[in-house]
Amino acid sequence: MRNSIEGTPGGVVFAGPKATEVFRASAVGSALRLYAKTGIKVNRAYTPAAMMAVAAEITGKKFKARDYAGAAAELKAWAEAQALLINVGNNAAEAQS
Secondary structure, three states: OOOEEEEEOOEEEEEOHHHHHHHHHHHHHHHHHHHHHHOOOOOOOOOHHHHHHHHHHHHOOOOOOOOHHHHHHHHHHHHHHHHHHHHHHHHHHHHHO
């Protein structure tokens, strides 16, 4: 399946498994930043431990306990790098066709 991240007038479309993982990383990173700044959880499932486990799973890095801001920064960097790779890959495929 082709992965793509495209902006539309109604929002952003994350199509494909890799693009969906970029959205997941962005959402968890945003939730971690909110929790680090305010102590507010975005929902019951996003406990600090669960969010840190997802951050470690996505980035492949181990984080110190309660390093919510550090994990959020790593997720943001990972998501930006992956989004760039998806877009570069799509542009290269379009250039070949």
